[in-house]
Amino acid sequence: MGHFSTIRHATMDTQWSLAEATKCLMKFINTGAIGPINGTFKMYSIVQQSAADVTFMAALISVTVQDPPPPDRYIIKIDPRSGTVLSSELASITRAELEAICAEAGIGPVETSQRYKDGSFSVSYKVVCGESTPYIVQLRSNGNLDTIHAVHDLVTQKHPQAIPTPKLFKTTVVPRAGLPVQISAFVDGVMADVAYSTLGLSEKSQLLKHVARAFEAVWSLIPLPPDSEIGEALIDPATHALSVGPDRRYRMGGPFQSVSSFLEAWIRRSVRMLQEQEAVDEYKSKYLDRILRFTATMPACIPECVNQVPIVTTHADMGLHNMILSSHPPHNLEAIIDWEFFYCYPFPYSVSCLIEPLFSDLSETEIENGAEETLRAAFWGEIPFWRHVLSLEHCKIFQDFFNFGLYLKVEAVRGPKTTVETHWQAWERNCRVVDAFLSRYAPCLLYVTMLKEIDPDGDLLITLIPSAEPFADESLFDAESGVDNGSEASVFETEPDPNGDRLMSEPDDASATEIEEIAEPLAPTFQFKVSSRNMASASRRFKKMLLGGWLEATTIHADGLRHVDMEGFDPDAFAIVMYLIHGLNKKEQVPREVGLEMLAKIAVITDDLGCYDAVALASEIWLQALGDTLDAATETYDRTMIVSMLIANVFADRSRFRLYVEQAVWESTGPIPTMGLPIPRKVVDTISASREDLIDTAIKRLDDLLESLMGGSECYPACQCMLVGSLTLAIRNLGLGPHPQRPYVGQSLNALVKSMGKIQTPKWSTPGCAHSHNCNISRSIAEIVAGLLMFSPAEFGDLFPTHPLLSL
Structure with a gap:
């Protein structure tokens, strides 16, 4: 009747076997074998793994339908060696099987049955039997039923008030799906994870006091020796004797002989998952190498004191999603369900994975009003002994290492509007935890x-x-x-985030x-x-x-x-x-x-730290010593000039800064390349706009000149045609016609003006005779060029300064 995976140690061979089986499973699901995959995400769990095959329970969960019906779940057996699917069948219980199950359990004939809300690893039916009493009948893909029944017996005997649980019934009937069956009384109410956000602060505080007492009762359900092994708790249903098996929940192997070996396996598991995670390249490039170097020396880095952390019996999935509240106020805790993950774990495991979310999953208004600390005080104030244990140094260090493993892996951020910035926003907490950990334990690197x-x-x-x-x-x-390869703005503009x-x-x-x-x-x-x-x-x-x-x-x-x-x-x-x-x-x-x-x-x-005043006096001395070099840069348009522009901008060298700006306007052929330097976007954009405006002006004035020539003049018609044709050809050769568009990439203002200055008035002659005329476009072109040459960055006033001294 007991049912659990045969994995004992997470060896390299079993890791390979599971990886290959998982790839085969995904390929099989993507063929549409268990249903259309559009608008769904794939959910799977491992039912059992042996040397020859791996068995999964898999389902497609709709992401487009609100409150979708329970999905069809399939039991799929795969041979990882050959990459073939050995079998695939719907995980279900027929009406005849339900009749036999309920009859043997002694709960009467079945009146009605229907699919009900599934747990993460189960297929559930709500069954109404004799006297219209409802029950829940579940196919369990995880968990040892002997242990589940033994835990319920112990809870009923020792802590029925602190740990409310629904009554269980036993059956030996095994449906065609081959999975064990669990039967429990139906508990009417609302799931706590749905109701929690609707509760007021006072209601939440009262609920968390009961939840705290429930955790305390679970931790003391079976007293464990200090040197207890760590892994799945297996309890004999007759004697209640406890033994410890491998860790199935996270497939880490085991059982572990020490807290330090558990932490090492926990972190290595997370590292493997990070290595295989896709679409998180930015995060990997920043952290993965440092994380790998830490794990390479990890056994020596885990302090010996963590082995003083108490090992306790744990409902490893005792979150709000497995708690049922009464449907009406005051929303009392009616039941804690789904005990398939009953483990011997270090005490702080529950704190990081199950308890801390109770204080952090709050609205912005609640956070602003200090609800987090109020709820934290309500919870731990109910169990002061465990609050004291949590404050001990070895527990704090355990949490450092455990949370590092919990948060070092990030999830891919998907969606049509995601950017690099949205990725880092989603990973903010992960980065904060990993940075703090590596900073504190950096001597191990x-x-x-x-x-x-x-x-x-x-x-x-x-x-x-x-x-x-x-x-x-x-x-x-x-x-x-004409491509800007540089940064967008001074990095000093970025504020740190407190959360x-x-x-x-x-x-x-x-x-x-x-x-x-x-x-x-x-x-x-x-x-x-x-x-x-x-x-x-x-x-x-x-x-x-x-x-x-x-x-x-x-x-x-x-x-x-x-x-x-x-x-x-x-x-x-x-x-x-x-x-x-x-x-x-x-x-x-x-x-x-x-x-x-x-x-x-x-x-x-200086720009990044915003420490202008501290550097001001020294920068004056440095600028004076570099005067010739900085002055020479005003005559060039190259890397040296861009670097000098940065220096002038940061250290308030107004006169040179404006000369650099003027040079960039005249010589650039597109947005200036900042080469990763913190030259503000405002400066880059204004230089580009000034250059483009001046080119616009040149085009408009040339067009106006052409229109005036075409509109008639005192010139001979033949002379008029000659001037119009000559100017039209010149405009075309300048790359300014017909109708060019901003941003005129590849066109520098300086080169344009030089070319315009070469436009000459043509001479008109016929065979055997030369004609003189007073029409002259060269003078008109010279006037246009003179107007462009009058440009000065002084016209922009204080458009550019980013340093406070530049606005004086």
Whole structure:
């Protein structure tokens, strides 16, 4: 009667077998074998795995129909070696089978039956038997029925008030589908996950007090020794003796002999899933290599103290979706259902996976009104002993590692309007958890770290990872391309964000090799020990970060410091800025002269941190020393000029900035390539608009001249025709006709004006005779060119400044 998977250890062979079987399953479903796939997502669970085959339960869940009926679920057996489907049949119970099941269970003849709401891993029927009493009959694809019945017996004996459960009935009848059957009394009410958002704060608080007592009762249902194994709890129905089996819920293998080995398996499982996840390339490029390097040395990184975390009996799926409330106020807890995942797990597992969502799944209004802390206090205030246990250091460290595994894998963000920005918004919490973890446990990584103590008594540690890309890469500059390869705006415009039981759909546990060798070290990282007070005083960015209640402001790490990670800056330039922020200016700390490249790197950091005042005096000295180089850049249009424009913009060099702008207007052939430098979009767009407006002006005036010639004049008709034809041909050769459109990519204003200056009035002659005339388009062209040459960026007033000093 017991039913559970035969997986004992998650070996490489079983991982490969499961991966191949999952691929075959997806291919089979995509053929339409179990129904049309359009407008659905695929849901599946593993029923059983052996050396020869893997059995799945699979269904197509509608995403287009609101409140769809229970889907048809299929039992599909696959041979992973050959990639063939051995069998596929509908998971169902016939009327005759229902009659036999209910008769043996002693609940009377069946009056009516209908499909009912399925659980994640079951096919359910609501059956009305004698005296119109309703029951739920389920085909179970997961869980050990012997254990489920034993748990219900124990709950009824020990904690019937704290853990309300529906009465169970036994049967030995096995339907054609081959899955075990569970029968329970029907509980009338509303699912808690549906009702929770409709409850007021007081109702939620009362409910969570009962939920807290239920968790406490489950954790103490069977006292476990400190050295208990970790895995599925298997309970003898007669003696209630407990043994521990492999972990089926997450297919991690086991049972595990220690908390540290459980954590290692948990994190490795998540890493394998991340490696196989598709459509998350941005996230992988940022984090996967660092995560792999951590897992390569993970056994040595998990502190021994985590093995002091208590192991408790756990309903591993005891979320709101498995709680039934009374239909009418005060919405009391009527039943906790679906006990197929009864496990011996470390106590904080329930906190991360099941309890914390009770406090975080709130409306914006509730969050603003402090509901999270109110609900947290209501829950833990009901069970003060466990609140104390959770506060112990070994439990906190366990949660660090467990949450790292919980959040390191992200889900793909799909939809017609998704962008890179929406991806990172969806992954904000994942990034926050992973960044905080790797920051705290960075000594376990194979980084070469160089520490510079700007302030030996500092309380803030900045870890800088330099960019692997060249600074202002010259290959991105192509004056003829008209393509902007640079950034959109100063990165200082970005404010930090304070906000800090999944079913399978598509393969998420496919093949992946274990990390067998330690990877080569990454490029060096640089750490700067600084004063948070100085940073907040001098830097706009750090002021928001450290005084605004963000994670960086509130987290004190094991070394007693707050930690901040930064990427992309030159470490030498960063050190100079840090010294200036801390009021240090010795020659060996702050050089009196720097090259153009170094000054540009300092400008990028100054702009990002918003620390203009701290760098102002030194920048005046540097600008004066580089005067000749910066002046020469006003006569060119190349990488040096763009870099110089950045420097002038950040360090308030108004006169040179306007010369650079003028040069860019005249020489650019499209939007200026910023090469990744934080030149504001406003500047780029205004330069482009000015260039295009002047080309518009040239076109209009040439057209006006042509119209005047065609409209008649005192000129001879033959002379008139000659001038009109000559000007029309000249306009065509300039690339300005017929009717060109903005943005005139490939056309520079300077080249246009030079070409216009070459337009000459033709001479009119006939055989044996030359004719003189006073008609002259050269003078008209010269007037147009003179008007264009009157352009000056001074006309734009204070259109460009981004530095506060530029508006003075």
